[in-house]
Amino acid sequence: MxxxxxxxxxxxxxxSTQAKSPVSEEEMRQAVRTLLLGMGEDPDREGLRDTPKRVVKALKFLTSGYHQxxxxxxxxxxxxxxxxxxxxxxxxxxxxxxxxxxxxxxxxxxxxxxxxxxxxxxxxxxxxxxxxxxxxxxxxxxxxxxxxxxxxxxxxxxxxxxxxxxxxxxxxxxxxxxxxxxxxxxxxxxxxxxxxxxxxxxxxxxxxxxxx
Ligand SMILES: Nc1nc2c(ncn2[C@@H]2O[C@H](COP(=O)(O)OP(=O)(O)OP(=O)(O)O)[C@@H](O)[C@H]2O)c(=O)[nH]1
Ligand SMILES: [Zn+2]
Incomplete structure (x- = not known):
């Protein structure tokens, strides 16, 4: 080839892949919270309280190539x-x-x-x-x-x-x-x-x- x-x-x-995300950080965190609820978890327990924030941060890093x-x-x-x-x-x-x-x-x-x-x-x-x-x-x-x-x-x-x-x-x-x-x-x-x-x-x- x-x-x-x-x-x-x-x-x-x-x-063309660098368009700004139409979704806010807060909306992304809410989506992770929903996923946790869907897994049968309690997103408000101590160990998970900061998980939506961490997951969004991790996903943003793992897809940071879109912004380079x-x-x-x-x-x-x-x-x-x-x-x-x-x-x-x-x-x-x-x-x-x-x-x-x-x-x-x-x-x-x-x-x-x-x-x-x-x-x-x-x-x-x-x-x-x-x-x-x-x-x-x-x-x-x-x-x-x-x-x-x-x-x-x-x-x-x-x-x-x-x-x-x-x-x-x-x-x-x-x-x-x-x-x-x-x-x-x-x-x-x-x-x-x-x-x-x-x-x-x-x-x-x-x-x-x-x-x-
Ligand atoms: N060609 C290709 N396929 C991939 C890659 N990564 C994942 N896949 C495949 O994408 C396919 C998605 O198939 P689906 O049947 O829609 O999804 P699924 O029900 O989760 O499939 P299973 O993994 O077989 O359980 C799977 O066969 C994966 O193995 C990749 O890099 N290249
Ligand atoms: Zn896969």
């Missing part, structure tokens, strides 16, 4: 550089929330690209992953958004993203399959077109570093 998406497109996409933009997050850390070998940041911890159940998706991302005149600050790759993870997600979209962002910002020769994650909605409830993992990938440019480059990436994400 090769997508050509401009930084402007990505910015628009980001800005790539521009702000990058802080200008895109540099002109003649490098043309693969850059891989692997084992980036991910904590996201599934959009069907608002339960955690826990995993890690491996992100590689082959530059084409520009490189990006390494930490910014992890920050891009975090921005998209801190939204309500399905793993496939999260994976594609990370790849599209790098593609749009750097116009590299190629981008590869693999996300490996476990979904608490499949572990703690529903089908209850602890130990199950979902692997998703988005391969663009040379990683989609050239099996050898893709294989090199797959080998590197499996390689055991000597400092581990």
């Amino acid at each position: 090769t997508l050509s998406i401009s930084p402007d497109d990505i910015r628009k996409q980001t800005i 933009s790539l521009d702000e997050l990058l802080n200008g850390a895109v540099f002109h550089e003649d490098a043309n070998e693969m850059v891989l940041v692997r084992d980036i911890d991910l904590f996201s929330s599934c959009e069907h159940h608002i339960l955690p998706i826990l995993g890690r991302a491996h992100v590689a690209y082959i530059p084409n005149g520009k490189v990006i600050g390494l930490s910014k790759i992890a920050r891009i992953c975090e921005m998209y993870a801190r939204r309500l997600q399905v793993q496939e979209r999260l994976t594609a958004q990370i790849a599209d962002a790098i593609q749009g910002l750097l116009k590299p020769q190629g981008v590869a993203v693999v996300v490996e994650a476990t979904h608490m909605c499949m572990v703690m409830r529903g089908v209850q399959k602890p130990g199950s993992w979902t692997v998703t990938s988005s391969m663009q440019g040379v990683f989609a077109d050239d099996a050898k480059t893709r294989q090199e990436f797959m080998d590197l994400i499996r390689h055991r570093p000597s400092f581990h």
